[in-house]
Amino acid sequence: MTPLPIEGRKHTEIQTDRYLEEVSDHVKECEAFTQTDPFMDRPESPLYLPTKSGLDVAVQVEEDLFHFDSEVDPILEVLIGKTLEQSMLEVMQEEEMQNIENAQREFEQARNERLNATQVLEADERRRFEEKQRRKEQERQRLQRESTVKQKLSSRTFSKLFLSNLEGRVFDTLERQGFFYDVVQRDIEVNFMPWLTEKVQDITKTKENGRSILDALIKNTIRDMLRINKEAKDERLKREEQERIQLEEERLAAIERERILEQERLLKLEEEQNKLNTEENAEQQEQEDEEYDE
DSSP states (O other): OOOOTTTOOOOOOOSSSSSSSOSSOEEEEEEOOOOOSSOOOOOOOOOOOOOOOSSSOOOSSSSSSSOOOHHHHHHHHHHHHHHHHHHHHHHHHHHHHHHHHHHHHHHHHHHHHHHHHHHHHHHHHHHHHHHHHHHHHHHHHHHOOOOOOOOHHHHHHHHHHHTTTHHHHHHHHHHTTTSSOHHHHHIIIIIIHHHHHHHHHHHHHHHHHHHHHHHHHHHHHHHHHHHHHHHHHHHHHHHHHHHHHHHHHHHHHHHHHHHHHHHHHHHHHHHHHHHHHHHHHHHHHHHHHHHHHO
């Protein structure tokens, strides 16, 4: 923003274009005479003068209109301020880059230290694991040797016990095998017991057949009930899935409506802001026109 003029002076509009154009009300004129041949050369192009616009305003001043020492201070302040600001930004950027490099270097160092510590821990863990496996292998071999010794001792003890009363057991075995038998007992065992066993087997078989039929009926009933329950469960899951999909679609539609409303609200706010900016620009333009007319 341009600072206020000093006391007794006021600002005026000047040209700030890169190439200045001389503003003059009087067009340069000159007279020249020449002797030409019958074929006249093409005259030079006239000097380009832009179309005049605006109103002519004049003012009379007693002293110099532009005081360099007082008028150049604001411009120098702006230039110096911008230069210092840009320099400070560059210095801050360099410091930030240096801090980032230092932080990265520290991070790399800490990561390498953690990696070395992890490798040391892994080596210790591997050594302990190998020592544990070695101890387990030694304990397994020791238990195997003890088991072998116990088996040998058990075999020796069993052999002694088995051979101590071998004769009595041989006679008992021969008697059980039928070499020494009672006639009545033998008749019961050979004739009566097989007949009784056959009758019992027939009755048991009849009962087993009835039980098998009943089990088949129960299995079929249970299978039908399970199938009906499964179908009902599938139908319920399908209905729940459809309801969930419908709820999800409604939720997405509500989100979309909220997004549209939010966009409309933002558009309204932007239009109001543009309208306010337009009004402010119009008021500022009117103030400038009034100052210019004054």
